[in-house]
Amino acid sequence: MTKTSHHFDADYVAVLREVLDIAVEQIAAEHRTPATKAKMAETIVRTAAAGETDARALVSHAVAAGAEGAP
Known part of the structure; x- marks a missing residue:
């Protein structure tokens, strides 16, 4: 690869x-941990690198990634 x-x-x-x-x-306050923020940031960067440029779409992807917190 x-x-x-x-x-x-x-x-x-x-x-x-x-x-x-x-x-x-x-996202819910209890999920606003450094690990969840890192997961959301990674999602944003990966999505942007894949060609997404719409800020609302990037927010949506990040919220979905962080909605349940990080493991």
Whole structure:
């Protein structure tokens, strides 16, 4: 399997951070742990790397990933 490297510029990384902040606010407070936030951030980056550019869609994916917390 070949890994593909994606490079996001600083402005886009700032947008992705905002997406994470918005998504975290939408999950239950008890799930707002560092592990869950990391899981959500990974979901955002993977989804963005796959070509998704819509912020609302990125938030949606992150919320779904963090809704139950991290194991």
